[in-house]
Amino acid sequence: MGSGVHLDSLCFRARLPLLLLLVLATSGCAATGEYGEVRPENVAEPALKHIAQTTNDCPPASTLPNKTGWELGAANYTARQEGETVTVTATGETPTAGFKVQLAREPMKIFPPKFAVYRKPPDGFAAQVITPFTVCIAFKSRQPVSAVSVRDSRGEHRVKVESLR
Numbered sequence: 373m374g375s376g377v378h379l380d381s382l383c384f385r386a387r388l389p390l391l392l393l394l395v396l397a398t399s400g401c402a403a404t405g406e407y408g409e410v411r412p413e414n415v416a417e418p419a420l421k422h423i424a425q426t427t428n429d430c431p432p433a434s435t436l437p438n439k440t441g442w443e444l445g446a447a448n449y450t451a452r453q454e455g456e457t458v459t460v461t462a463t464g465e466t467p468t469a470g471f472k473v474q475l476a477r478e479p480m481k482i483f484p485p486k487f488a489v490y491r492k493p494p495d496g497f498a499a500q501v502i503t504p505f506t507v508c509i510a511f512k513s514r515q516p517v518s519a520v521s522v523r524d525s526r527g528e529h530r531v532k533v534e535s536l537r
Contacts, residue, residue, distance in 0.1 A: 430508035436476040445491035454536040470494025
């Protein structure tokens with residue numbers, strides 16, 4: 373007791389290098405997406421945000437080819453039309469790191485198309501940290517589109533399309 377060294381402080385000191393290694397190993401993934409692309413919402417420097425926005429074009433609308441392991445997610449939605457391109461964007465959070473999130477066209481053949489947001493839990497271990505995401509999808513329309521419909525775990529949402537013509 374008189375030495376001034378407590379067992380708790382020795383245990384903490386022994387675990388500190390492991391904790392630092394874990395933080396460093398996971399922090400490098402914070403600004404990138406699933407395939408290593410830089411996401412605008414994770415770029416801290418305002419002068420660089422436009423680079424991330426212009427280099428990550430939204431994929432064309434397509435259906436989810438295999439629904440195995442996917443479940444409906446939840447997000448907030450925006451839509452805009454610039455020229456003949458309509459872009460639908462979903463932003464939200466997943467409960468842990470490692471989730472895959474996809475905005476997909478519903479299989480019904482209607483216009484404007486209906487969409488759904490899906491998420492797939494990670495395989496194996498994942499950092500227990502709420503993780504933000506942004507996904508988008510695009511389709512072509514020669515006519516102005518006033519709204520699109522997006523389905524998620526909370527129901528169906530009518531999303532007003534902002535015109536940038």
